[in-house]
Amino acid sequence: MRHSNSRFLLLALAALFFFSNPSFAQDAADSPSVEENTTPVDEAGLEGDVSAGKDLFNSLCAACHKPYKRAIGPALHGVTEKRGKEWLYSWIKNSSAMIEAGDPQAVAIYEEYNKVAMNAFPQLSNSDIDNILAYVEQPKPEPKVAVATEGAAAAGQGGGAGVSTQVVLGILAFVLLLLLVVLFLVNKTLTRFAEANGVVIEKDEKTSKPIWKAFVENQFLVIVTTVVLLLVGSYYVYGFFMQVGVDQGYAPVQPIHYSHKIHAGDNGIDCKYCHSSARVSKQSGIPSLNVCMNCHKSIAEVAPETATEDYSKEFYDGEIAKLYDAVGWDPSTQSYTGEEKPVKWVRIHNLPDLAYFNHSQHVTVAGIECQKCHGPVEEMEIMRQHAPLTMGWCIECHRDTKVNMQGNEYYEKIHEELSKKYGVETLTAAQMGALECGKCHY
Amino acid sequence: MRSLFKLASICGLSLIAASCAGEKDRNYQYFPDMYEPVGYEAYGEYDIFVNGQEAKLPAEGSVPRGWMPYEYENNLDGFDAAKAELKNPLPYTEENVNEGAALYTIYCAICHGDKGDGKGTLVNREKILGVPSYDDMGRAITEGSTYHVVYYGLNSMGSYAAQTDEKERWQIVHYVMDLKNELEGKPKRDFMTPDEIAHWEKAGIAGDNANNKAQESADQNLSKEENN
Numbered sequence: 291m292r293h294s295n296s297r298f299l300l301l302a303l304a305a306l307f308f309f310s311n312p313s314f315a316q317d318a319a320d321s322p323s324v325e326e327n328t329t330p331v332d333e334a335g336l337e338g339d340v341s342a343g344k345d346l347f348n349s350l351c352a353a354c355h356k357p358y359k360r361a362i363g364p365a366l367h368g369v370t371e372k373r374g375k376e377w378l379y380s381w382i383k384n385s386s387a388m389i390e391a392g393d394p395q396a397v398a399i400y401e402e403y404n405k406v407a408m409n410a411f412p413q414l415s416n417s418d419i420d421n422i423l424a425y426v427e428q429p430k431p432e433p434k435v436a437v438a439t440e441g442a443a444a445a446g447q448g449g450g451a452g453v454s455t456q457v458v459l460g461i462l463a464f465v466l467l468l469l470l471v472v473l474f475l476v477n478k479t480l481t482r483f484a485e486a487n488g489v490v491i492e493k494d495e496k497t498s499k500p501i502w503k504a505f506v507e508n509q510f511l512v513i514v515t516t517v518v519l520l521l522v523g524s525y526y527v528y529g530f531f532m533q534v535g536v537d538q539g540y541a542p543v544q545p546i547h548y549s550h551k552i553h554a555g556d557n558g559i560d561c562k563y564c565h566s567s568a569r570v571s572k573q574s575g576i577p578s579l580n581v582c583m584n585c586h587k588s589i590a591e592v593a594p595e596t597a598t599e600d601y602s603k604e605f606y607d608g609e610i611a612k613l614y615d616a617v618g619w620d621p622s623t624q625s626y627t628g629e630e631k632p633v634k635w636v637r638i639h640n641l642p643d644l645a646y647f648n649h650s651q652h653v654t655v656a657g658i659e660c661q662k663c664h665g666p667v668e669e670m671e672i673m674r675q676h677a678p679l680t681m682g683w684c685i686e687c688h689r690d691t692k693v694n695m696q697g698n699e700y701y702e703k704i705h706e707e708l709s710k711k712y713g714v715e716t717l718t719a720a721q722m723g724a725l726e727c728g729k730c731h732y
Numbered sequence: 733m734r735s736l737f738k739l740a741s742i743c744g745l746s747l748i749a750a751s752c753a754g755e756k757d758r759n760y761q762y763f764p765d766m767y768e769p770v771g772y773e774a775y776g777e778y779d780i781f782v783n784g785q786e787a788k789l790p791a792e793g794s795v796p797r798g799w800m801p802y803e804y805e806n807n808l809d810g811f812d813a814a815k816a817e818l819k820n821p822l823p824y825t826e827e828n829v830n831e832g833a834a835l836y837t838i839y840c841a842i843c844h845g846d847k848g849d850g851k852g853t854l855v856n857r858e859k860i861l862g863v864p865s866y867d868d869m870g871r872a873i874t875e876g877s878t879y880h881v882v883y884y885g886l887n888s889m890g891s892y893a894a895q896t897d898e899k900e901r902w903q904i905v906h907y908v909m910d911l912k913n914e915l916e917g918k919p920k921r922d923f924m925t926p927d928e929i930a931h932w933e934k935a936g937i938a939g940d941n942a943n944n945k946a947q948e949s950a951d952q953n954l955s956k957e958e959n960n
Contacts, residue, residue, distance in 0.1 A: 349850065353862025353888045362887050406887065407808055410870045535761040542756055558853045560838040566895035573774045584890035588860055632785060637775065642767035674755070 338417070338424030346422050350411060353588075357426045360624060361588065363403060366426040382419055384410040404625075535642075541674035542636040546616070547609045548673075552596060555668035561660045568649040568660070576635050579617040586613060590621050600671075638675050639664075645681070646730050656719075657694065662687075688724040692716045800898060806884040811877065818876030820909075822902045823929040824921060832907035835900050839892055840908075848911030862888070866908060867915040878905045 347357075354362040369378065373395065381388055381396065385408040388396040400407070414422075498504075505511055553559050561568070564581050568574035590610060597603040614621060618629040641647050652658045661667060665676025677683055695701035695717070708717055723729065761767055772778055776786040790796075804810040804818065822828050837846070843863045845851040850863040864871055871877075882901050885891035896904065913920065924932065 348858075348861045350864070351862055353864070355862075405808070413869050533759065535759060535764075535767070537759050539755055540758060542758075557842075557857065557859065559842050562838045563842065563895075566839075570897075576775060578894065580890065580894060584885075584892075585854070585860060587890065588888045593859070632783065632787075634777075635775075642764075643769035643773075644766040 338420035338422075340421070340425050340428065342418075343421035343423070343425030346414070346418055347425050350414075351422065354406075354408070355426075357428075358430050360622070362406060362624060363408065364399070367430065368427070370423055370427055378423065379416055379419055381408075382411055382414060384412065386410065536678050536680060537638075537640070537675050538678040539674055540638055541672050542638065544636055544673070545633050546612045547601070547605070549601075549606075549671050550667045550673055551669055551671045552592075556596075561667070562653075565660075568653045570650050570654070572648045572650065574649045574653075579613065579633065582613055583617055583619065586610060587619070587624075590614075598671075638673060639679065641679060644731060646732065656691070658691075684730070685720075685725060688719040691719045693719055693722055802883055802898075804880060811880055811886075814880035815874050815877035818874075818879060820875045820879075820902050820905055822899065822906065823924045823932060824906060825929070826923050828903045829906050829910060829923075831900070832903035832905070835896065835904050836907045836911075839895060840904065843889075848908065848915060860888070865915060866912040873908075873912065875905050875909060878908050 347355075351366070355364070355366050357365065357367050359365050373381075377393075377395065385396065385400075387410075389400050389407075553564075554561060564577040565574045566577070566581075590607075592603055592606040592610070594603055596606060613619075616631045616633050618627045618631075619625075620627050652663075653660070663677050667673065667676075693701070693716070695705050704722070705717060708721060709715060712721055714721070718724075769776075772786050774786065777784045778786055781788070795801075804814040841852055843850075843852040843854050843860055844866070845855070845863075848866040850865040852863065854860045855863050866873060879901055881889065882892045882896070882904060884893070892901070910921070
């Protein structure tokens with residue numbers, strides 16, 4: 291009996307571990323793709339290796355085709371029903387030859403898709419093409435609703451630690467409050483009992499002086515208190531004056547929720563990909579929307595795993611839709627409508643007009659990382675001002691930064707003279723004159 | 733007791749005042765006379781402009797200094813012509829290739845991969861698919877076709893004309909050709925010596941672009957002076 295009991299417990303424990311394992315949800319998320327690969331292809335009447343087809347499709351076709359959605363080229367699902375196999379072989383291997391030869395079907399599709407020529411793929415064999423066709427002819431996978439909810443549940447579990455501390459604190463506060471109320475009530479009842487029983491509660495009659503009078507009469511205490519008060523007060527007053535006009539931490543709500551974390555962090559896109567003018571001009575430009583469309587022409591929705599606890603996939607997809615709306619892109623026809631609505635981004639970093647700052651000078655000439663001033667942007671879901679952008683902050687960096695003069699003829703002579711003057715091997719920006727007033731204020 | 737309360741309230745109030753700069757709003761400024769620019773700032777909003785927008789497209793027909801028109805049109809014929817006849821006007825030097833490599837890493841490698849094999853970060857993460865390798869036989873890229881595609885974009889790839897200038901694009905082309913060579917297992921090209929460059933420029937291959945480069949370097953000197 292005892293033995294079976296422990297076995298049962300063990301089983302229960304195992305089950306518990308199995309279900310509480312976060313990777314379980316991930317397995318579930320992965321499983322549809324496994325199913326995709328194993329689904330019999332016979333349904334479409336095609337023989338071909340689906341997984342090999344997927345690889346080929348992703349590397350060669352996916353730039354212009356999607357299986358179930360129109361992209362630059364038509365959606366490919368169902369293509370084997372529309373066209374004969376031989377026709378497809380020759381079309382894929384060299385479509386432009388067919389158009390020139392005047393094949394009516396070929397010419398029609400060329401006209402329909404804005405005369406965009408499909409690349410020739412002479413390297414594909416007939417069996418390669420069979421594999422690709424087998425892949426695109428798979429039935430469309432059902433929307434992954436179940437998976438999404440499981441993912442959300444897993445996310446909930448993952449965030450449990452953060453929530454639980456708050457809950458515990460809340461409960462503690464509640465218990466404290468309850469105790470206070472109980473104490474007050476007990477006190478009240480006891481007093482009432484005492485009154486009812488005719489017991490006179492002795493009031494603590496003060497015979498001595500009140501405490502504040504004693505305090506005032508003690509000169510030493512008064513002086514010490516005044517000094518402390520003045521010190522604390524001036525500390526706060528100083529802090530108050532020093533933050534006037536400083537926008538550190540400023541994180542306004544932007545018209546489109548653009549996540550630097552997803553773009554620069556997760557996907558590792560270089561800062562200068564979008565802010566290209568930081569290399570060559572005073573301004574680090576806000577990228578115009580055509581730069582967004584370099585990628586978002588083909589990324590109309592985020593992957594399910596991009597969604598976080600705070601921001602759902604629907605939310606992110608909505609933000610991409612805002613971009614399409616602003617730039618005038620119609621995803622259904624894959625073309626620009628010409629109706630543009632400029633996005634009113636809110637400027638975050640703004641130096642006062644009295645100070646001059648040039649991005650290219652710092653980014654290209656000095657080779658400073660963007661993060662040095664802008665902080666860990668690649669971790670920011672919402673962009674905020676990291677540095678105070680005060681003069682003291684600029685000067686501190688100019689004093690510390692060693693100028694890299696290696697292999698730069700421009701600096702050769704000045705380095706020789708200055709290093710002799712200061713008696714140092716490496717020069718800081720300040721020694722090069724980066725503290726001169728006129729460098730930034732003119 | 734009361735003085736303690738007063739002290740606490742003063743501290744509290746000043747703390748609130750000090751933390752007034754909320755995350756969603758800008759902090760207030762004291763005498764902002766020299767903070768606000770007199771001229772129009774980049775991206776500023778001013779009533780005088782259409783739409784209130786300072787950021788504008790250049791006036792029609794205007795060109796930046798040193799800019800040269802690109803003669804091939806954005807269609808299939810233009811692409812074929814550029815692919816067949818357009819050559820890189822920049823000499824093949826170490827400096828140009830290194831600059832090209834740096835720019836390639838910023839703008840191209842994210843999709844095309846550091847080796848040009850079409851396996852960049854975005855492709856590996858399955859965000860963007862179907863990026864070909866530079867040694868793709870069907871495409872058989874050339875200097876001209878590479879430049880043409882960077883300039884206008886092709887299919888899913890967008891135009892990079894706004895993010896790079898003419899010289900930078902040709903530097904990228906040099907590096908892309910290097911990557912293609914490497915993928916095809918061909919030996920590395922030798923860098924041009926100064927003599928070769930002089931001879932090559934004289935031969936007129938560089939043509940107008942040589943003048944253009946002189947103009948550009950003059951511009952750069954000018955801007956350097958301005959900066960100083």
